[in-house]
Amino acid sequence: MKNDNVKLRIRFDKHGKIRFTSHRDVARIWERTLRRASLPVAYSEGFSPRPKLSFGLALSTGHESDAEYLDIELDPDRTDLAMDLESLATELSGHLPVGMHVTDMAFVDRRTPSLQESVTSCIWQIDVIDVDADTVACAVARALAAEDLVVTRERKGKQVTDDLRPLVLSLDVIGPIEADDTGTVAGVRLLAELGTQPRAVRVAELLAALDPPLTERRVVRLHQWITNDDTAERSDPLSAAASPAPAGAM
Amino acid sequence: MNSLWPQLEPLLPHVQKPARYIGCEDGMQTPTHGPGIVSWLLTYPDTYEIGLPNQGLQILYEIINERPDGAAERSYAPWTDMEAVIRRERIPLFSVDTHRAGGDFDIIAFNLSAELTYTNLVNCIDLAGVPIHSSHRADSDPLIGVGGHCTYNPEPIADFVDFVVLGDGEEAVGDITELVREWKVAGKNSGTREGLLRELSKLPGVYVPSMYEVEYDGAFLAGVTPRYADVPATIEKRTVADLGEWPYPKNQLVPMTEVVHDRLSVEVFRGCTRGCRFCQAGMITRPVRERPAEQVSRMISEGLQRTGYDEVALTSLSTADFSGIEGVVKHAVSDKGTDQISVALPSLRVDAFTVGIAAEIQRARRTGLTFAPEAGSWRMRQVINKLIREEDLYGAVESAFSQGWRRMKLYFLTGLPTETDEDTLGIAELARNCVKLGKTHKSSASVTVSVGGFVPKPFTPFQWFGQNTESELQRKIGLLRDDTRRSKGVQLKWHDPKATLAEGITSRGDRRLGPVIEYVWRNGGTFQEWSEHFSYELWLEGMAANDCDVDWYVHRHRTEDEVLPWDHLSAGLHKDFLWQDWRDALDELGLEDCRWTPCYDCGACTGYGIEHRVASATPPAGGSQGTGVDLSTGGSVPVVLQPRPKIDAGAVGS
Incomplete structure (x- = not known):
């Protein structure tokens, strides 16, 4: 046509x-x-x-x-x-x-x-709550040091096992956040780059896979990137x- | 007076469909509140998806907010998960506009369109932190008001409400606002609430249940009479004479999340004179008041442009009867040029003319068409005065299938007065014949038959009829299931007869039903319109616990001299007209549409000194009812049309 x-x-x-x-x-x-x-x-x-x-x-x-x-x-x-x-x-x-x-x-x-097919990663700003900065730092360090981050999820009625680790391109603790004007408890801000191919890692999935699992409060997608395979440049x-x-x- | 949003926001990620609670609609208003301003929380006692599109609520929302002394916001029943969360966190019922607490409003007004929402009404009052019984409320508590079709028998909920508005609300909300403003400005002083209610009771169309004494004679009602001499003995409904003066909603709300009827709606007329005897809406909204055709066209084109919708519904009780229908439809579909605009006609008359209009407007999406013959035999249709001949139906069906429709939905009632098994089985026969017609055009042609149990409603000729029992309705549905089991292309769906019984309890009940509703609510029976939450057992238990006999309330035929719980209210219809129409029904006599025939003096026009207001002096083309087509060629039993002797010939000017 x-x-x-x-x-x-x-x-x-x-x-x-x-x-x-x-x-x-x-x-x-x-x-x-x-x-x-x-x-x-x-x-x-x-x-x-x-x-x-x-x-x-x-x-x-x-x-x-x-x-x-x-x-x-x-x-x-x-x-x-x-x-x-x-x-x-x-x-x-x-x-x-x-x-x-x-x-x-x-x-x-x-x-x-x-x-859908061209975006390769997303940058996420993730605020987690009900947790202190040290615990978050440990959880992040453990995840980054781990060889794999295995999650099991249901897909079309079947249990599928995935390793998230290769898709966690970066994960950094930015620091504590103050209680905002909504009066919520203070928490810790993270910045993550998560891969999207062959499938996009969801923030909730990542937080649940950490040890200990973390609870999200405010999550913002800051960027979507396309990385050129040959030049490794992203745009x-x-x-x-x-x-x-x-x-x-x- | 602060917004509850900061408390709500962190909770929303934990509930289903959080967009139900954010407001943010296109057309949403954020009114100013203040000492001289009467604030209304307009509440629909069901989910956001069901309640948001409600046109009545949206009309009042705009009218109140246009007043310098009025402020209106909206609320909907929180779904069960949200209710659990806000009860746990001690957050009250809130508006979606500015997330203001329900208790901060001067008036909480509910739209009641279905009896099974009564327990949600009580629940919302409770969630707002207001005592559920009007007699327990303090001066500072919000006034609880109700309007909508169910309020033509408000007695079962009389204990819970402060005032009831009968009929069109456009003008009544202004009158109420003015009285409440005076009271608010004076400080809502201790002991003055009773005085305000008494003043409210004198407003036309406003019923204040606490101003009336109810007397019983054994099980029977002896009367509902005013407690004071200055309180009216009969409350007449409000009627807006000219719809053209009320082009509302001007800014229909466009929700950010999916709702039912997610499209533009333009009300083309109010009222109906077809005279279907089972239909409460058709009886209580008389006379017919059409919106001027050019106003309809303007509301369509401006509305589509403003909202970005690609679909408009022309709403009324029988839209093909709108005298300007052809011009309006042509204008609507041609107006947007190459864009794909579809027009929905939610209430279709059954005939080929209608299909012609539907073909014109459904160019884009020709998937399904819905007709409501309501009964399976010509005899039965004469009883209910839905005078559709089989030729009309088959003509419509043939026309639809030949023009590319593949699916058809037919609506029927069962449990109608004088219904025999032959009548019931006629439903299956009609459906099979429709499929047969369809198969000549398309081998995949199918017909969905949807059967609902009949619930007699106040202010209809069938208000005296004893509803079929739950087991009788089950038996009739069983007959249809057996009969259609091997009918290829016929799909049968039916409404749960147990829910029909619960609706029957509340439809014609009296004030003794209040404790029953409270019982169901206290035991968790909210969202009774939803099959997954409906509890038959709670209703039966509630009836038993309060010594209310189901047979007496639901299944018993009433006699002519019985005092009905709504006899002190008036929809303009003479009770003797309704009684005569009931006798005619039993005699299988049809009654023509009175717009183009002599007046039967039902009372709706003469009583209020208004007339049917139609856009054209000639009946619309097509159709067999009220259009002068010879009905006697219809079915096997010839129809006898019996014009009623005119009592006041001068007033109708025919």
Whole structure:
């Protein structure tokens, strides 16, 4: 089937109350936002045509993010490639709920690999609570020194065993955090880089696999990275896909 | 007066679907509270997903917030996991808008659309930290109000509420706000609550149960009478005369998480004159008041643009009857150009005309179509006055399958007055015939038959009818199961007859039912609308523990002279009209739609000095009811249409 749709890649954030929406909720929020902005989104064929949106790695309900990504396919016949993306970003942010904003966007080559297959790691800021700094430091040191971090999970009704250790690319204790204005107990802040291939490690999974297991409070995804296999250089999904704009764009 | 959000936030990761509790909807308001401002907590006593789309609540939310002396926020029943968490943490019921405690509001007002939510009503009052019995409340406690269709018999919940609003709430909330503001400004002083309630009881459409004395004559009710001379003996419902003056909601709430009916809704008319005798909504919302067609079109296009929805529902009790339907639908589907907009008609009349409209609007998604013939035989449909001929149904079905639909859902009631096994089995026969028609177009054609047990409702001609017992309903469903077991393409679904019984207890009960509801609630019986939480045993235990006889309340036929628990309330309908209609039902006499035929003087128009307000002087095309089509060609039994002698011919101007 002929497909010369234009692909727009968007980065957005998600903070505050809206973080309690699910990945599916966010998909619906975006569908409505794009219709309100009257963007000429391409639709799938068939009985129930759906807008062609493709989201990156799902963010767990309750986690915040500075770096969510979304690819949108636009109908080339109705898309003005010279449109001002900065004002579009502002318009879209205006239609998004409080706590979500577009932070960057660009046209990318339509053959750009999907976010799911190209992102290789995520950086997470993880606040853990009900624990003292020494215990956290020990748990982290133990994990980093371990040869493996085996977890068992259920997948399609079967018990699957995975080793998380190769996917824990880094794990650092940043330090204690003060009780915030919400009056919650103080805790300890961690920074982790977790691999996403062949599958993304979830923060909750990692914390449960530590010895002792830690309890998360606030979790923020700070970055998503694409690491080039050959050069080992990493770049974010927007600059990685940065392509000479389609004729005359930008 | 602080926000409870800081306490709630760390708890949300531990409950299912936390987005139910965050608010954040598009259209949400964060009103200012203050000494001269009356604050309302509008509460739907079921989950957020069920309650958020409720249009009545959203309309009042906007109207109150537009008032300089009003502030409205919303709340929904927390799911059982959340309830456990907030009870443990001693957090009260809260609003989702600014997460303010329920007890900080002047009024907590509930929308009651289903009797089985009564235990949730009590639970929400308790969660707000308010005494569940109105008689135990202090001056400083919030006033507990209720509105919605269930309040046409509020007696079972009379002990728990301070005031009841009958009918349309648009104007009543303003009147109530003004009285409560005076009381609030004066300081809600000790001992003044009773005086306020007495003032409230004088407002049109407002019923204050504590202002009335109930007398019994043995098991029977002798009367519900005012305790004071200035309290009205009869409470008439409120009726908004012109829907065009109330284009609400103007900013329909768009939730951030999935809810039922997750789409734009535009109410095209209120009221219904088809006269289906089982249908309480059709009786209590008369007369018909249509929204001007151009206003409907504007609300659709502006609403879609504002919300970003790709679907709009045109709501009413029978949307194909809207006289401007064709123009509105054409406008709606053409307006958005190449975008995929679908239009939902939640209440479809059964005929080919309707399918034509549906075909026009479901270009994008042609998956399922729903019709409600309600009964399986022509005789039965005359009894209930749902005058759909088999030709109408088969015409609609043929038309639908030939235009690409593959699935169809048919709604039926069982346990109707005079129903025989032949009538019941007619449901299966109809379904099989529909499948047969479908198979000529598509071999995969299927029909889902959904059967509900009939519960007689107040202010309908069937209010005197003794409901079928649970075992009788089980037997009838069994008949249908046996009969459809080998019918390929027919899927049978049914509503639990035990839940039908519980609904029957609360539907026509009196104040002696209050302790029964309290019993069910105290024993953990919340979310009774949810099959996984419904407890038949608790209802039977509660009845037994309070000496209430199930047979007497549910299964007994009432006589003409019996005082009914809602006789002191009025939906505008004359009781003798309802009684005559009940006799006509038993005689299998149908009654035409009165919009384009002479008035039967049911009382709804004449009593309030208003008339049906329709967008067109001619009936809409298609359909056999009220459109002048000769009904006598219908089924094997010819219909006799019997216009009622007009008592007050001058007032109706026909």
